[in-house]
Amino acid sequence: MQTTVTARHCEIPDDLRTRALEVAAKLAKIAHRPQRMDIVFDDDHQRKVVELRVSLPRNQTLIGSSESTDFSTSLDRAAEKLRSQLVKDAERANRRQPAT
Secondary structure, eight states, X not given: OEEEEEEESSOOOHHHHHHHHHHHHHHHHHSSSOOEEEEEEEEETTEEEEEEEXXXXXXXXXXXXXEESXXXXXXXXXXXXXXXXXXXHHHHHHHHSOOO
C-alpha cells in the first residue's frame, strides 16, 4: 500500500510523521485490500486538522477527519473514526463471500 503524508500551511516534526506512518500501517491490516492512504495535516488559524483517506477496490474511499488543538490528538481521533469505518467494511465484505 502506498502512503503519502502531506502538511498544509505548517511543518510537522519527523517523529509525528513516523507515528502517522505507523498508524497507517495498523489501519492497513484492518482494511480489505487497501490500495492507497493519504494523511493530510492542516494548520488553519490555530485549528490542527488531520484527515486520513484510504482508497479501496471498486473506487471506494473512506475518510476519517478530526480537528483539535494539537496534531497528535487529531491523528488519534481521525484514526479511530477511520478504524470503525474499516471494521464495518470488512464485516460487509465477509458477509458477501459465500461459505465453503
